[in-house]
Amino acid sequence: MPAITASLVKELREKSGAGMMDCKKALTETDGDLDAAVDWLRTKGLATASKKSGRVAAEGLVAVTATGNKGALVEVNAETDFVGRNEEFQKLVSGIATVSADVNGDVDAIKAATFPGSEKTVEETLTNAIATIGENMNLRRAACLEVEKGVVASYVHNSVTDGLGKIGILVALESEGDAARLETLGKQIAMHIAATSPESISVEDLDPELVERERTVLSEQARESGKPEEIIAKMVEGRINKFYQEVVLLKQTFVVDGENTVEKAIDLVAKEIGSPIKLTAMARFAVGEGIEKEESDFAAEVAAAVSG
CATH class of the missing domain: 1.10.8.10 (Ubiquitin-associated (UBA) domain)
Incomplete structure (x- = not known):
């Protein structure tokens, strides 16, 4: 041999x-x-898995797990929305989220780690699931948030079961205040993020290229008014500030009360619990966002089958 x-x-x-x-x-x-x-x-x-690896996987589930001051978030894709209701697939995604928390959200490390309750790696377990369930699947991305003192809160939108759904959010709040109150605030902010999908936490975090593109567009629009350059400059700054209110989390109007900004809402809770609160990080995954899905012409496929 x-x-x-x-x-x-x-x-x-x-x-x-x-x-x-x-x-x-x-x-x-x-x-x-x-x-x-x-x-x-x-x-x-x-x-059979290799035969399916070329097919677009843009559906699937997002899983979150958060305990105390640490949380993890993963997106595992499949080809059809139906798979998201498959219990075997749900257990697979939940298990991967648990592993993600252990290896701080590194995708390669997750794939190489042992799947919970198994002797196989996550990658091997995923390959076996492809063969068993019959669809291409992919561990697309992962994130892990942690604070030294405070909480990492989570929220799942369109959930199919505990911790699994179509949109998952983690929010890290650093504070020495009451953990239960921080957890409530964190979940409210996570729900807000699910609804508004902010680009960044603060103005300082915002991608400079994104701001520059917006400034260029606003400048061109303002010049069409025919006003002097000094007036145009003030118009642009006013519109940039409005842009910040739309895309920067702390500047957005808090959906929970519809009155204060998120920044102000955090300050109010900080005064309530007698301890400063800093929102240090956020993560938001929506299933399939950014994946180019294949568009199929069903009528053309049927016509081709008939003529062929």
Whole structure:
């Protein structure tokens, strides 16, 4: 029997799309015969993942987990919305979120880590799920927030079950004040972020290129008025401030009360609990955002099938 080398396992993995341990077992069972190993994996339903890897996965679920001063957020994509209601897929995404908290949200580290309650890695578990469920899946991104003192609060919008849904948010509040009150405030801010999707926490955090593009557009619009340059400059600054109110979290009107800015709302709670509160970080994942979905012409597909 030939030696089952790492390079042989790697070759089979690339050829089949199956997990590393499954490839090693297949080669052992087939005395190192690569083609026979592929067939062995196919009979076990483990070699189908590679065929699905080219299909667009823009649906799926976001999972959040937050306990005390630390929280994690992950997005795992699949091809159809239906998979989000699959219990096996839900358990998979929840388990990945738990791992994410342990490795501080590093995607490569998550994939290499052991999946909870298993001897397989997250990547191998994901590959097996692709074969079992029958859709391409992808761990797209992850985030982890932590504060030394305070809370990391979470919120899931359009949830399908606890901690799983279409939009997930984490908010990190640094404070020595009452944890329960901070948790309530954090969840309210997370709900606000779900609704408004701010670009940044503060004006200082905002992407300078984004501000410059907006300033250029506003300047061109203002010049169409025919007013002097000094008046145009004041018009632009006024509109830039309005832009900040639209895209900067602390400058936005708090959706909970519809009156104060988020910054003011935080200050009011800080006075209430007798301790300063600093919003140090936020993370917002919405399933499939930014993924270019394939547009299919169903009528054309049917016509092609009939003519073919």
